[in-house]
Amino acid sequence: MAGFKTLDDISDVGGKRVLVRVDLNVPVANGKVTDLTRIERVVPTISELSDKGAKVILLAHFGRPKDGPAPDLSLRPIAAATAEVLGRPVAFAADCAGEKAELAVAGMRNGDVLLLENTRFYKGEEKNDPALTEQFAALGDVYINDAFSAAHRAHCSTEGLARVLPAYAGRTMQAELEALEKGLGAPVKPVIAIVGGAKVSSKIDLLMNLVKKVDALVIGGGMANTFLAARGTDVGKSLCEHDLATTAKQIMIEAATAGCAIILPVDGVVAREFKAGAANETVAIDKVPGDAMILDVGAKTIETINQWIDRAATLVWNGPLGAFEIEPFDKATVSAAKHAAARTKAGKLVSVAGGGDTVAALNHAGVADDFTYVSTAGGAFLEWMEGKPLPGVEVLKK
Numbered sequence: 241m242a243g244f245k246t247l248d249d250i251s252d253v254g255g256k257r258v259l260v261r262v263d264l265n266v267p268v269a270n271g272k273v274t275d276l277t278r279i280e281r282v283v284p285t286i287s288e289l290s291d292k293g294a295k296v297i298l299l300a301h302f303g304r305p306k307d308g309p310a311p312d313l314s315l316r317p318i319a320a321a322t323a324e325v326l327g328r329p330v331a332f333a334a335d336c337a338g339e340k341a342e343l344a345v346a347g348m349r350n351g352d353v354l355l356l357e358n359t360r361f362y363k364g365e366e367k368n369d370p371a372l373t374e375q376f377a378a379l380g381d382v383y384i385n386d387a388f389s390a391a392h393r394a395h396c397s398t399e400g401l402a403r404v405l406p407a408y409a410g411r412t413m414q415a416e417l418e419a420l421e422k423g424l425g426a427p428v429k430p431v432i433a434i435v436g437g438a439k440v441s442s443k444i445d446l447l448m449n450l451v452k453k454v455d456a457l458v459i460g461g462g463m464a465n466t467f468l469a470a471r472g473t474d475v476g477k478s479l480c481e482h483d484l485a486t487t488a489k490q491i492m493i494e495a496a497t498a499g500c501a502i503i504l505p506v507d508g509v510v511a512r513e514f515k516a517g518a519a520n521e522t523v524a525i526d527k528v529p530g531d532a533m534i535l536d537v538g539a540k541t542i543e544t545i546n547q548w549i550d551r552a553a554t555l556v557w558n559g560p561l562g563a564f565e566i567e568p569f570d571k572a573t574v575s576a577a578k579h580a581a582a583r584t585k586a587g588k589l590v591s592v593a594g595g596g597d598t599v600a601a602l603n604h605a606g607v608a609d610d611f612t613y614v615s616t617a618g619g620a621f622l623e624w625m626e627g628k629p630l631p632g633v634e635v636l637k638k
C-alpha cells in the first residue's frame with residue numbers, strides 16, 4: 241500500500257515481541273459476543289504473525305470505562321471468543337501495563353498469542369500520556385496498528401506507540417483504507433448518508449461537515465430523536481441528548497446552505513419498555529406519548545428512506561435506524577438494508593456501511609455480503625468520510 245509500511249516491510253519477525261492494536265469492541269449481550277465480525281477481521285494479521293514465529297501481544301479497548309477498571313468491561317471473555325475464531329489459543333493477562341503484563345509477555349513462546357486487559361482501564365490511555373505509552377512500549381519490539389475503527393482516537397495504544405516503536409499497518413487497516421478509497425474516494429452522485437444509532441454526542445459534530453459532502457442525510461435511531469427535539473418535537477422518554485439541540489440546529493442550517501436534504505422520521509414505533517416483544521404502536525412523530533420511547537422509525541418513514549435509496553448512486557450508512565437487537569424494532573433497519581442490498585446487487589448502487597453495531601444489523605438482515613463494502617469502523621468511518629485526518633493513520637504514514 242503506497243505511503244504506508246505494512247507487514248510486508250517487516251523483516252525477520254520470528255522471535256520478536258509484536259504489539260498489535262486490534263479493535264475487539266464487539267457487541268455483547270448476556271456475556272456472549274453477538275457479532276464476531278471485528279474479531280474475524282483481525283485474524284489475518286494475528287495468524288500471519290503467529291505463523292512467522294512472532295510473539296503476538298494484542299492491545300485493545302472495550303467500552304468506555306469512566307473510572308478505571310470495571311469488571312463488566314474486562315476483555316477476559318473476549319479472549320475466549322478470539323481463540324475460537326482464530327482457531328489457536330489466546331492467553332489473557334489481567335493488566336495491560338506493569339508487572340502482570342511484563343510477566344505474561346516474558347512467559348511467551350514464539351508463535352504465542354496474548355491478549356492484554358482493556359487499555360482504557362488506565363486514564364492515561366485516552367490522554368495519550370507518554371508515560372503510559374512507554375509502559376506499553378516496554379512490552380514490545382515492534383508495533384502494528386490493525387484497528388482502523390479506533391484510528392480516529394489519538395490514544396497511547398492507537399497513536400502514541402507508533403511514535404516510539406517501529407510502526408506498521410496491519411492487514412485489516414490496509415484493507416479498510418484500500419476499500420474505502422476505492423468505494424468512496426470519488427463517489428458517484430447523488431450521494432446519500434444514513435446516520436442512526438446511539439452514540440449521539442460522539443458523532444453529531446461529524447454531521448456538520450458530512451452535510452457539505454452528501455446530497456441527502458437520512459437521520460434515524462437515537463440521533464433522530466435529538467434532531468426532532470431540537471426542532472421542538474416532544475420525543476417523550478426516547479433516547480435523546482437534549483443538550484445537543486444547538487448543535488443539531490446548526491447542522492440543519494448548514495445543510496440548508498449546502499443544499500443537502502435532511503430527512504427526519506415522520507412516524508415512529510413507540511413502546512414503554514426496552515425489551516423484545518414489548519407492546520408497541522406506530523404514531524405520527526408529533527404524537528409520541530410522554531411516557532413512551534421511539535424504538536424504531538415507522539412504516540411511512542421506511543417508505544421515504546427506501547425512495548431516497550432508489551434515487552442514490554452512492555449510499556454511506558452508519559448507525560441502525562432503530563433498536564434492531566430487539567424485535568420487532570429491527571423492522572426499519574432490516575427493510576432499508578435489504579432494499580440497499582437489492583439495488584447494489586442490481587448494479588445501481590455503491591453501498592458502503594460502517595460501525596460495529598451497523599455490521600451486526602446488516603448480518604441480522606442477512607445482507608452484509610451484498611453491500612459493496614462493509615467497514616468495521618463507525619466513528620472512524622464517518623471522520624474518514626469527512627476527509628478528516630485520522631491520528632492513528634497519519635502517524636503510520638512513511
Ligand SMILES: Nc1ncnc2c1ncn2[C@@H]1O[C@H](COP(=O)(O)OP(=O)(O)OP(=O)(O)O)[C@@H](O)[C@H]1O
Nearest residue numbers: 437438439461462534535562563595596597598618
Ligand atoms: N431509537 C433508539 N433508541 C434506543 N437505542 C437505539 C435507537 N436506535 C438505535 N439504537 C441503538 O443504537 C445502537 C448502535 O449505535 P452505534 O452508534 O453504537 O452504532 P455503530 O456506529 O454501528 O457502532 P460503533 O460506533 O460502536 O462502531 C444499537 O445498540 C441500537 O439498539
Ligand SMILES: O=C(O)[C@H](O)COP(=O)(O)O
Nearest residue numbers: 263265389390596618619
Ligand atoms: O466502536 C467503535 O467505533 C470503536 O471501537 C471506537 O470506540 P469509541 O467510540 O469508544 O472510541
